[in-house]
Amino acid sequence: MKGNLRQFVQSILKIRTKWITIFLPTLALGIFLFMMSLNNVFTETYDIERFTSAKQTIRSPITIENEQETERKTRETVQAVEDRYRISEEVTQEQIGYVEEIFDAISKLEAETNADDDAADNEEALHHLSDQEKLIQLKEILSLNIVENVNDTVLLKLMKVAEDEREEGQEVFLSSLTEVLEDGVRAENKNSRINMVKESVKYTTLDSELVSALDKLSEFAVVENSFYDAERTMEARKDAANSVDPVFINAGEIIVREGQTITNEVYEKLNLVGLLNNERNVYPVIGLFILILLISSIVANEMNKLHRKNNLDKGKIASILFVSFIVVTLMKVISLYTNQTNQLFYIVPVATGVLLIKLLINERVAVVMAGLYALIGCVLFNGQIPGALNVEAGIYFFFSQMAGIIFLRNVKDRFAIVKSGLGMSLVNLMTVLLFIFLSFEKYSFVDLLTYSGFALAAAFLSAVLTIGLLSFFESGLGILSDVKLLQLSSPNQPLLKKILTEAPGTYHHSIMVANLSETACEAVGANGLLARVGAYYHDIGKTVRPHYFIENQLAIKNPHDVIAPKQSAEIIINHPYAGAEMLKKYKLPKEIIDIAMQHHGTTLLKYFYFKEKETNPKVKEADYRYPGPKPQTKEAAIICICDSVEAAVRSLKEPTEEKIEEIVSSIVNDRLMDGQLDECPLTLREVKTIHRTICETLKGIFHSRIQYPMKEAK
Incomplete structure (x- = not known):
């Protein structure tokens, strides 16, 4: 509990x-x-009063619509829209018809007079009747509106003009009249429109009497034909209002410059963009x-x-x-x-x-x-x-x-x-x-x-x-x-040179462990480069007494044969910690130092332990174990396994696939059963992957080779 x-x-x-x-x-x-x-995001606010001078140039912090200015602009635009008028086609055609009627009636009257007197020409026929008689006959065939509104003098002058001159005058007058009426005549511009017709007749080559008659006739013919259209006017004003773009105060826009007066308009803008409101x-x-x-x-x-x-x-x-x-x-x-x-x-x-x-x-x-x-x-x-x-x-x-x-x-x-x-x-x-x-x-x-x-x-x-x-x-x-790791992996590093020159067997062993460790780390997602570099330095402590380690005992007697197992164990057990001290002295990264210190964990030196046990049955196992710590990371744990595997496989005289599998399985199981992997984050699945990867790599290294025939001596 x-x-x-x-x-x-x-x-x-x-x-x-x-x-x-x-x-x-x-x-x-x-x-x-x-x-x-x-x-x-924080806007500076100002304590400003109206009609004072701005102490600095102030810009708008935001983009915002100036609704008051938009409303004013809309109102001005609507007011600028002129009233819409509707031109009455009926009135236009009616007035043109009256003028045509006058000229047609005069021509008809002349034709009838000529028919009564076949022997006389047109002018002579007209002179058979007095002016008043002609006028009476003309009025009898004209519309009542013409009779009531056109002066008799105008009609008499038109009748006295020669036919070809009158026809020319009719053409000029109708052309000008039509143009004016189609353009629209309103009450306020009626006089100007009449003058336009008069001007068009005045500057022609027509007879002065005809011109005088047409001037008077224009006052009758030009009438108001354009009338105010409330519906169209409202529609035009609505379209104008909709066309007005909103007035915005843009972010960054200068509202007032330094020294300018804070008018009501400026003050309202400052208030609108929030420069007067702390909230x-x-x-x-x-x-x-x-x-x-x-x-x-x-x-x-x-x-x-x-x-x-x-x-x-x-x-x-x-x-x-x-x-x-x-x-x-x-x-x-x-x-x-x-x-x-x-x-x-x-x-x-x-x-x-x-x-x-x-x-x-x-x-x-x-x-x-x-x-x-x-x-x-x-x-x-x-x-x-x-x-x-x-x-x-x-x-x-x-x-x-x-x-x-x-x-x-x-x-x-x-x-x-x-x-x-x-x-x-x-x-x-x-x-x-x-x-x-x-x-x-x-x-x-x-x-x-x-x-x-x-x-x-x-x-x-x-x-x-x-x-x-x-x-x-x-x-x-x-x-x-x-x-940094790549720099440390360079052969020119002082410590790597030290291993190569003082303990060449250890150097070769470290290279092999590095290859195995990097491959295994990459298989389980660990840092392969860290494992490789850590493996290069993991046995640096062996350089203290290189000849006490079997890989460096080339053509020399094993010094362990002449010393006690306890003393041999102390020398062997000391190398991880001597290496860690050396790495600290050279200021290598903590991760490399940890790998050097942890790569044996708390494993047992079985060879010297059992050798001592032959003569001393009461020997303590703890005296022949590394003090630790156990591997704390995946990389240290993998190097711990690969270090033992490489040494064991290298000791085989004829490494076969079966023997390699057997040795790797034995070492991995031993590390698991001995609890050496308890403090690292490796899972059992990852341990199996490491086991398989190491075996495949070793099989590639120690593959079978062709036996080349030796040359026989003659």
Whole structure:
């Protein structure tokens, strides 16, 4: 019961410690991001009175419709719409018909007079009747409206004009009259329309008497034929109101310049955009808080995933924090000098962060942080306009970072980072061209060169900063990166030279263990490169007394034959810890030191133990066991197995597949039964995979060969 309670309490403490380890760094990161982004969403307010002078130039922080100005503009537009009129075709045709009737009646009257007097010409026939008689006859055939409204003098003058002259006058008069009536005659422009007809007749070659008659006739013929149309007028005003675009105060627009007077109009604009109201600043801050909360939650989730894989330590937590601080600070500083004209965000070496995270942690975390840094960039480069997000900057940052992650492959040295920079340069240029071609704005060739130069500089700076900062993170935070491991694997390393020159057999053994360990680690998803480098150094302690280890006893007598088993055991047992001290002295990474110290765990030196037992039955087994600790990681556990397997298989005179299988199974089962794998995260399924992989690798190394015939001596 007490044991179960103790385990429960320990599990609770472990969970609490884990979440404190994750929560506190995430909280610190969230606070940092919040403080760096606050002035990008927090609007400065002013204590301003009407009719005073502005002490500084004030810009609108948001884009908002000025409803009052929109209403005023709509009202002016509607008022500017002229009344709509409907031209009456009936009136038009009626008046033209009256004029035609007058001329037709006169022509008809002349024709009848000519018929009564066949011997006389037209003029002579007309003179048979007096003017009054002619006038009476004419009125008898004219419409009542003409008779009542056209002066007799006009009719008499028209009758006295020669027929061909009258016909010419009729044509001119009707043409002008038709044009005026079809254009519409309203009460307010009737006189001007009459004058238009008179003017058209005045400047002709017609007889003065005819011109005088037509002038008087125009006063009768030109009448009001255009009448107010209420329905069409209302429809026109409605269309005009709908065509008015809303008046907006755009974000960044200058509302008042320094020294200008704060008029009522300016004051209302300041009030509309919230520059006089402190309460409106609360909402953007709440929105920023939610954004930072979401970002922090994602970071915490990634840390938790690393913790579950037993891959989270203080160095990696610190690297996430410091890298984020560096990247966000760079973006913030450059954003202070960025505006709508220079687009300086193109020069931000934002990919530095994800390159470092990929090298120091893994690719998944780098991809997640790339998205988060792009989101933060959208806020930081919004021109300090609350509610605005610079999506263009965010897209550029995202593609630039993803290019860095994708092109950073096969890290064999720091030059791989430079190669990644070349890939980033290409993607950065493509992204710049993407924005230019999608934009409606016209960019000059100089702008294209400038932005392209910024993009190339960002890629170059990202690579340079990554190379420069990587050493700081590796040494300052104790993080072991692939680049560092590759450096440690170089044969030119002093310790590897020491093994090669002082213990060549151990060196060969270490190379073989490294090959086996790397293959086995990759089969179960462990760090194969770490296992390889750890295997190179795991037996460095043997260089203290190299000839006491059988692989270095070439053509010499075994020194263990002349010393006591207890003394032999002490020499053998001491080599992992002597090696660890040596590695610490040379300041190798902790992971390598741990592998050297743990690769024998607490295993028993069976040979010397049983040799001592032959003469001393009371010998203690603990005196012939390594003090440990047992392997704590997958890599250390795999090296523990491969170290024994390689030594055992190498001792075989004729290694067959069956013998290899038998030895590997024996060693793996021995490690399991002895509890040497109890403290590492390997599962039974992974142990089986390791067993199978080691066997396949050894079979490939010790495959059968063709026996070449020896040349017989003659």
